[in-house]
Amino acid sequence: MKRPVIVVHGGAWHIPAPLREAFQAGCRQAAFAGWEVLLSGGPALDAVEAAVRILEDDPVYDAGRGSHTNLNGEVELDAFIMNGCTLEVGGVAAVKRVRNPIALARRIMESGEHAFVVGAGAEAWAEALGIPLCDPADLAPLPALIDIPTDTWTPPGMQLPSDTVGAVALDMEGNLAVATSTGGTPNKRPGRVGDTPLVGCGAYADNTAGAAAATGWGERLMRLVLSKSACDLLVQGWAPQMAAEHLIRQLEQRVAGYGGIIIVDRHGQVGLAHNTPNLSFAIIGPEEAISSGTEFRTQLLAGLNSA
Numbered sequence: 001m002k003r004p005v006i007v008v009h010g011g012a013w014h015i016p017a018p019l020r021e022a023f024q025a026g027c028r029q030a031a032f033a034g035w036e037v038l039l040s041g042g043p044a045l046d047a048v049e050a051a052v053r054i055l056e057d058d059p060v061y062d063a064g065r066g067s068h069t070n071l072n073g074e075v076e077l078d079a080f081i082m083n084g085c086t087l088e089v090g091g092v093a094a095v096k097r098v099r100n101p102i103a104l105a106r107r108i109m110e111s112g113e114h115a116f117v118v119g120a121g122a123e124a125w126a127e128a129l130g131i132p133l134c135d136p137a138d139l140a141p142l143p144a145l146i147d148i149p150t151d152t153w154t155p156p157g158m159q160l161p162s163d164t165v166g167a168v169a170l171d172m173e174g175n176l177a178v179a180t181s182t183g184g185t186p187n188k189r190p191g192r193v194g195d196t197p198l199v200g201c202g203a204y205a206d207n208t209a210g211a212a213a214a215t216g217w218g219e220r221l222m223r224l225v226l227s228k229s230a231c232d233l234l235v236q237g238w239a240p241q242m243a244a245e246h247l248i249r250q251l252e253q254r255v256a257g258y259g260g261i262i263i264v265d266r267h268g269q270v271g272l273a274h275n276t277p278n279l280s281f282a283i284i285g286p287e288e289a290i291s292s293g294t295e296f297r298t299q300l301l302a303g304l305n306s307a
């Protein structure tokens with residue numbers, strides 16, 4: 001029997017000081033929700049879905065409620081889930097009336113019929129599956145949060161902020177899973193889809209390797225297929241922390257990209273790295289899952305990492 005681990009993140013960018021506590025609290029709450037599933041012997045898939053649902057419901061993150069709007073002032077949501085045991089995937093993109101896109105992504109995955117559905121077709125399927133559609137206004141950013149200045153750090157070309165959410169988990173059976181959800185980048189063109197729901201880019205999970213979730217500038221992250229690349233490194237024997245640091249260096253050096261990644265391997269070892277000023281995250285697992293070294297390991301349960 002494996003000792004379970006869950007890692008969640010709430011985005012990698014320059015998190016404004018007034019929002020930092022809220023970002024940490026949300027990640028902690030989401031990780032605990034997933035942890036409860038894992039502790040009761042539940043599947044990693046349920047744990048990552050439970051964690052991401054909490055982050056989607058929390059308006060401080062760019063996922064579900066409180067997401068950024070596109071150039072037309074509309075919220076368009078993307079989400080993805082992957083079962084590391086079967087390699088099944090489910091994704092949705094550009095949905096405007098689904099309050100928890102991760103739940104729809106899961107149902108699509110489990111349908112066995114299709115893997116990735118977008119826009120109005122995804123919404124129609126949600127209804128057919130009995131997932132009620134919401135008023136698009138329910139997903140819009142809260143006025144109180146819009147007014148918080150997103151301060152000084154602006155990497156060239158990147159549209160800030162970047163507060164997508166993701167979770168990776170290992171359960172007692174040794175199964176791995178990943179889930180991600182986002183409203184995408186602020187003021188994106190209608191129909192734009194980033195890395196988050198793309199298999200291998202924003203997320204990947206494979207029981208023979210590990211599970212990874214990425215966040216940041218999607219147009220750059222997808223060029224490196226970052227999350228699948230992480231799993232490939234794990235298969236080659238890389239430690240998750242080394243893999244995370246290597247990939248974020250590659251992101252910067254090869255494609256001038258910015259972002260972060262969280263990884264758990266099949267042994268329950270954790271890695272995370274980012275080249276943005278902050279990464280909000282929470283980790284729950286046995287202490288030895290978090291091997292020695294960099295700053296984040298001193299904040300076992302939750303933290304707001306600073307580069």
Ligand code: ASP
Nearest residue numbers: 162163164184194216218
């Ligand atoms: N990667 C996401 C996107 O490009 C944004 C983020 O991670 O916050 O849509």
